[in-house]
Amino acid sequence: xxxxxxxxxxxxxxxxxxxxxxxxxxxxxxxxxxxxxxxxxxxxxxxxxxxxxxxxxxxxxxxxxxxxxxxxxxxxxxxxxxxxxxxxxxxxxxxxxxxxxxxxxxxxxxxxxxxxxxxxxxxxxxxxxxxxxxxxxxxxxxxxxxxxxxxxxxxxxxxxxxxxxxxxxxxxxxxxxxxxxxxxxxxxxxxxxx
Numbered sequence: 001x002x003x004x005x006x007x008x009x010x011x012x013x014x015x016x017x018x019x020x021x022x023x024x025x026x027x028x029x030x031x032x033x034x035x036x037x038x039x040x041x042x043x044x045x046x047x048x049x050x051x052x053x054x055x056x057x058x059x060x061x062x063x064x065x066x067x068x069x070x071x072x073x074x075x076x077x078x079x080x081x082x083x084x085x086x087x088x089x090x091x092x093x094x095x096x097x098x099x100x101x102x103x104x105x106x107x108x109x110x111x112x113x114x115x116x117x118x119x120x121x122x123x124x125x126x127x128x129x130x131x132x133x134x135x136x137x138x139x140x141x142x143x144x145x146x147x148x149x150x151x152x153x154x155x156x157x158x159x160x161x162x163x164x165x166x167x168x169x170x171x172x173x174x175x176x177x178x179x180x181x182x183x184x185x186x187x188x189x190x191x192x193x194x
């Protein structure tokens with residue numbers, strides 16, 4: 001059983017959207033059964049998404065002791081990540097939008113992750129393609145740790161799919177966002193199994 005924690009001090013970084021998309025992609029590629037855990041109270045974006053979902057997977061769990069689950073994907077609140085959640089992680093994914101405010105928030109998240117000696121990677125999220133700020137964000141983050149080899153675009157398909165209880169690959173199969181998430185999952189899966 002593996003535990004993937006998606007966390008960031010910064011609100012609006014895309015934690016819930018990435019959690020949902022990675023969980024569905026993991027199921028699709030045979031890495032399941034997958035269970036989602038939403039620790040973002042009171043907002044609960046991932047819970048709302050799951051309640052709209054018609055598909056039976058991924059599962060939804062309130063604890064980490066569900067039988068038969070191969071991967072737990074834990075979405076967190078926009079705060080300094082709780083030590084008890086980070087301590088359970090096999091991998092921490094830190095989404096960062098290409099903005100000064102997101103970059104400023106990275107330090108507090110990293111302090112907790114590094115203090116617990118947990119492997120992590122940054123995911124540059126919600127980018128505008130071919131912009132200097134996306135490239136600069138990559139350069140800054142690379143000085144502090146591993147950065148996923150794919151940046152996730154600022155996509156209507158990602159946003160709209162969350163309204164319907166779907167993910168990008170279900171909402172708009174073959175879209176650029178679906179392909180980016182597939183590449184991201186392959187990378188994350190490799191890190192989880194190191």
